[in-house]
């Protein structure tokens with residue numbers, strides 16, 4: 001695996017005529033787990049050169065403590081990527097990606113402000129800013145994202161459309177621990193007790209999936225939210241059933257599916273999860 005820390009070195013390498021196309025990009029913030037490795041595996045199956053980026057992007061953090069304590073086990077990450085036979089690792093520092101202070105704003109409408117956007121205002125502008133920079137640096141034919149960050153996929157989709165970027169997005173399924181907890185780099189912050197309480201999130205989503213009928217969705221959300229709220233150390237931020245096409249509460253045209261999304265703090269750790277219901 002080749003490792004690059006600068007855009008110039010990465011581009012020099014990618015422009016080599018021996019470099020096989022298509023190129024697939026897997027953007028991450030590191031602290032890699034099986035969810036990330038599944039993205040790499042999918043990228044390997046669908047493209048000829050796989051670039052994984054590891055960059056803890058400061059502009060998408062709305063909480064400085066969250067940024068400071070974000071796990072950064074870089075040596076272990078490099079080892080995992082080598083074992084997964086990733087072709088290229090791009091791991092720039094903050095100075096490389098943001099050599100100067102710059103303004104970014106792209107109006108993508110309501111989709112930015114719903115759900116995560118309500119609790120992390122400005123988060124998706126930061127995500128779009130860095131994903132745009134990565135797309136310009138790597139020029140991938142395909143980019144791979146996890147369904148765990150479903151709203152992020154929708155946001156990036158909108159950016160790709162508005163900026164007319166020649167990249168195809170591939171969304172990969174959520175990888176879970178054996179007991180149902182969605183894998184997340186932030187799970188390592190959970191104590192043993194909190195880890196048990198966190199299970200209520202995936203359990204509530206499974207219950208919603210089992211009992212989902214469109215007409216009863218408000219009632220079902222209320223019941224599931226109550227179940228989450230009574231779990232010790234779990235503070236629910238949102239639980240919503242929305243149209244998977246536009247994240248709107250209007251389910252009248254549900255031809256692109258319906259999805260339940262949840263976010264909660266478990267102790268001090270903020271977790272998200274979601275599940276398609278139809």
Ligand SMILES: Nc1ncnc2c1ncn2[C@@H]1O[C@H](COP(=O)(O)OP(=O)(O)OP(=O)(O)O)[C@@H](O)[C@H]1O
Nearest residue numbers: 028029030035145146148149174175183184185186
């Ligand atoms: N459990 C998972 N299953 C599938 N994809 C995942 C999973 N967890 C993360 N991803 C995807 O990996 C990519 C990089 O995510 P990131 O590095 O932020 O990891 P994370 O585990 O989501 O971390 P965080 O704790 O910050 O949410 C994103 O596209 C994300 O959706």
Ligand SMILES: CC(C)(CO)[C@@H](O)C(=O)[O-]
Nearest residue numbers: 027028029057127130149
């Ligand atoms: C896409 C991403 C790597 C941008 O920093 C990040 O939001 C993430 O890890 O999902």
Ligand code: BAL
Nearest residue numbers: 029060061123149152
């Ligand atoms: N996985 C999304 C990145 C973030 O939480 O900032």
